[in-house]
Amino acid sequence: MTSLLETEDETMLRDAARGFLADAAPVANLRANRDQGRPFDTGLWREMAQMGWAGVLVPEAQGGADMGHRAAGILAEEMGRTLAASPFISSAVMAATTLRAAASQQAEQALTAITEGRLIYAVALDEGRKHAPLNTALVAQKAGNGFRLTGTKAFVADGGSAQRVLVLARTAGSAGEAAGLTLFDIPADRAGLHKMARATVDSRDHAQMVFDGVEATGDEVLGTLDDGWALLARGVQAGQAAVAAELLGVAGGAYGMTVGYLKERKQFDRTIGSFQALQHRAAHLWAEIEVTASAIANAGRVLDATPTQAGLAVSLAKARAAQTVDLAVREGVQMHGGIGMTDAYDIGFYMKRARVGSEWLGDYGYHAAQVAAARGF
Amino acid sequence: MPETAALDAFRTEIADWILSACPAPLLGRAMGEDRIVWGGRKWQFQDDDQKTWMQAAIARGMTAPRWPVEYGGAGLSRAEEKIYREELERLQAPPPLESFGLWMLGPALLEFGTHAQKLAHLLPVTRGEIRWCQGYSEPGAGSDLANVQTRAEDMGDHWLVNGQKIWTSYADRADWIFALVRTDRDAPKHKGISFMLIDMNSPGVTTRPIQLISGKSPFCETFFDNVKVPKSYGEDNPSVVGQVNRGWDIAKYLLTHEREMIGGGARGLLGGRSLGQVLGDLDGAMDDPVTRAEAMRIEVNALAFAMTMERYKDQAEAGRGVGNASAMLKYYGTELNKERYELLMSAAGSEAVEWDGPHGSLAPEWLRTKANSIEGGTSEVMLDIIAKRVLELPNS
Numbered sequence: 001m002t003s004l005l006e007t008e009d010e011t012m013l014r015d016a017a018r019g020f021l022a023d024a025a026p027v028a029n030l031r032a033n034r035d036q037g038r039p040f041d042t043g044l045w046r047e048m049a050q051m052g053w054a055g056v057l058v059p060e061a062q063g064g065a066d067m068g069h070r071a072a073g074i075l076a077e078e079m080g081r082t083l084a085a086s087p088f089i090s091s092a093v094m095a096a097t098t099l100r101a102a103a104s105q106q107a108e109q110a111l112t113a114i115t116e117g118r119l120i121y122a123v124a125l126d127e128g129r130k131h132a133p134l135n136t137a138l139v140a141q142k143a144g145n146g147f148r149l150t151g152t153k154a155f156v157a158d159g160g161s162a163q164r165v166l167v168l169a170r171t172a173g174s175a176g177e178a179a180g181l182t183l184f185d186i187p188a189d190r191a192g193l194h195k196m197a198r199a200t201v202d203s204r205d206h207a208q209m210v211f212d213g214v215e216a217t218g219d220e221v222l223g224t225l226d227d228g229w230a231l232l233a234r235g236v237q238a239g240q241a242a243v244a245a246e247l248l249g250v251a252g253g254a255y256g257m258t259v260g261y262l263k264e265r266k267q268f269d270r271t272i273g274s275f276q277a278l279q280h281r282a283a284h285l286w287a288e289i290e291v292t293a294s295a296i297a298n299a300g301r302v303l304d305a306t307p308t309q310a311g312l313a314v315s316l317a318k319a320r321a322a323q324t325v326d327l328a329v330r331e332g333v334q335m336h337g338g339i340g341m342t343d344a345y346d347i348g349f350y351m352k353r354a355r356v357g358s359e360w361l362g363d364y365g366y367h368a369a370q371v372a373a374a375r376g377f
Numbered sequence: 378m379p380e381t382a383a384l385d386a387f388r389t390e391i392a393d394w395i396l397s398a399c400p401a402p403l404l405g406r407a408m409g410e411d412r413i414v415w416g417g418r419k420w421q422f423q424d425d426d427q428k429t430w431m432q433a434a435i436a437r438g439m440t441a442p443r444w445p446v447e448y449g450g451a452g453l454s455r456a457e458e459k460i461y462r463e464e465l466e467r468l469q470a471p472p473p474l475e476s477f478g479l480w481m482l483g484p485a486l487l488e489f490g491t492h493a494q495k496l497a498h499l500l501p502v503t504r505g506e507i508r509w510c511q512g513y514s515e516p517g518a519g520s521d522l523a524n525v526q527t528r529a530e531d532m533g534d535h536w537l538v539n540g541q542k543i544w545t546s547y548a549d550r551a552d553w554i555f556a557l558v559r560t561d562r563d564a565p566k567h568k569g570i571s572f573m574l575i576d577m578n579s580p581g582v583t584t585r586p587i588q589l590i591s592g593k594s595p596f597c598e599t600f601f602d603n604v605k606v607p608k609s610y611g612e613d614n615p616s617v618v619g620q621v622n623r624g625w626d627i628a629k630y631l632l633t634h635e636r637e638m639i640g641g642g643a644r645g646l647l648g649g650r651s652l653g654q655v656l657g658d659l660d661g662a663m664d665d666p667v668t669r670a671e672a673m674r675i676e677v678n679a680l681a682f683a684m685t686m687e688r689y690k691d692q693a694e695a696g697r698g699v700g701n702a703s704a705m706l707k708y709y710g711t712e713l714n715k716e717r718y719e720l721l722m723s724a725a726g727s728e729a730v731e732w733d734g735p736h737g738s739l740a741p742e743w744l745r746t747k748a749n750s751i752e753g754g755t756s757e758v759m760l761d762i763i764a765k766r767v768l769e770l771p772n773s
Binding site: 274275280283284293297320369372375 | 765
């Protein structure tokens with residue numbers, strides 16, 4: 001197995017991303033986005049695209065940087081550190097990976113547009129309160145040469161901002177089956193597609209999408225009829241790894257703020273970071289973050305080397321990330337004391353994004369069960 | 378890549394060698410403490426197969442795969458050694474020889490010793506002829522290890538050693554001891570310690586085993602009563618490693634090794650199987666939702682921890698020291714191992730509490746794991762090290 005150590009190129013990418021985000025997307029930007037009621041800063045996303053981030057997983061032939069999933073994870077992690085909001089994971093990771101695997105001329109054009117930041121994709125997947133892609137019940141009924149989509153998708157990340165949607169629909173079979181699922185690639189402003197923005201705790205773009213007899217042509221089927229999950233699963237897996245990486249960054253950001261506070265806050269005439277009770281909790285948190293960082297790096301490496309055998313690595317990363325970020329934000333708020341409860345202080349933003357990210361594309365329980373299955377129990 | 382091809386070829390070669398050199402009865406069995414070959418003058422092999430396997434390994438330098446060939450090793454790279462370990466595990470072949478000489482003394486001498494010291498002490502270690510023990514802790518120097526009081530007085534041509542060590546692993550079966558002794562009582566406590574090599578056969582050295590809660594006695598008290606230690610064992614071969622009064626540097630270096638080792642000890646105990654698979658052999662155990670959830674949690678953590686061990690080893694190999702972060706490996710690995718044994722005990726229920734019941738040595742092993750987070754620095758000391766040295770939190 002290849003080493004989990006960062007290569008020189010990866011370290012340069014991380015340093016560049018960290019430097020850029022510290023200036024261009026500090027946590028204050030998330031606060032400004034929230035206060036101005038916008039899910040993300042389109043100018044920031046344009047800049048990210050100009051740096052090649054939107055094309056991180058896009059082949060060079062379509063104008064992408066083609067740096068791979070480990071690199072995408074590094075970018076996601078750094079974005080998590082400052083809670084930088086963007087459609088990176090939906091569009092540049094999940095949709096780009098899916099479209100790339102589809103390998104059609106139409107998909108190639110879309111990849112170029114994603115890379116240039118001209119086109120934002122959302123992936124409309126889950127329908128219930130938990131991640132369960134095979135439970136897809138949204139129906140695509142044959143209608144003439146095309147299809148008619150009816151049903152509701154929940155928790156569609158960047159669903160309010162996206163110009164196009166990858167939507168998983170049932171064309172055959174029944175809930176729980178992978179066979180009979182078909183993937184459609186349609187414009188988000190298609191008649192009958194109602195997008196209902198949801199005000200979520202992380203102040204990001206999450207929408208409910210109601211498909212009320214939405215028409216789709218046969219050309220808008222991505223991949224094979226009744227076998228769309230095989231294709232989308234690649235994108236979902238890449239997305240899970242990227243969300244896990246983002247959560248590692250969220251954990252790191254919360255940890256950094258908290259240790260900084262421990263070194264500065266004084267009570268009982270002492271810096272509170274000199275109290276052993278707090279030192280041990282902070283040290284334990286650091287240990288958890290270190291261990292999770294290995295699982296995140298591993299997921300990126302495995303996705304780059306053997307993408308069809310990445311299930312265990314990706315679920316391990318997401319399970320660890322969910323547990324670690326949960327600890328980081330809970331300890332973060334608690335160790336900040338009263339100020340941690342105030343909206344004026346940033347630590348609460350970390351807690352909110354952590355909760356949403358832990359849920360998105362499968363929580364700890366979902367992924368721990370995947371690990372167990374892969375490990376033979 | 379040619380590098381990968383070379384490693385693949387090495388894997389084939391080393392697997393073939395293991396299969397030809399290791400007698401078949403030793404293969405395909407889960408590794409347990411009873412299968413370890415420790416070596417030394419007092420060592421008795423359980424059977425001829427163990428001896429055959431050790432001798433074959435010695436001939437190829439494979440008892441110390443990473444050590445230089447001139448000191449009895451095989452001179453393997455880190456990647457090659459990893460492959461060797463993986464193949465041993467895959468074939469369920471026992472390591473041909475284990476010892477504190479290989480784990481602890483070797484790394485210390487390779488880093489701090491003279492050429493003559495290495496030749497004199499490392500070759501017998503690789504051949505399983507001399508068994509070493511570690512004389513660090515004392516009754517008054519546990520977590521506060523630098524407080525060692527065993528003193529060595531300079532008597533011209535020799536040192537006169539007096540004092541007591543405790544938790545000396547297998548001292549009663551060891552031939553030599555590497556010990557921390559105070560050679561300057563007036564210096565600050567970290568600055569007056571030397572790292573001394575002492576023959577356990579010297580008059581005045583006595584040992585007394587300590588019975589533990591597991592019913593076993595892997596640790597001893599070791600007493601030094603006017604023990605004469607020669608200043609030198611030969612040309613350029615002093616009994617003190619490194620400089621006199623600078624032994625704490627070596628102790629710290631070795632503690633890093635020891636911590637990585639103890640932290641990593643949790644791996645492989647299940648013979649390459651997942652915790653869930655082992656528990657699956659117990660009728661109904663995995664039907665219990667609490668057991669299942671715990672098994673999943675521990676499996677997730679164990680897999681991520683194993684990756685972290687490898688990442689840190691790669692980092693050390695790349696010349697970027699791991700340093701104080703090794704405290705994390707020790708802390709995390711030992712706490713994880715205790716959790717794993719708690720779950721195994723719980724799943725095996727009333728059968729598990731029998732000393733010699735259907736689960737063999739599970740009960741003593743479970744009790745033994747409790748020492749993991751104490752020996753080599755307690756979990757609390759590890760967290761202190763992380764907090765102060767890595768997080769740079771202020772002193773109280």
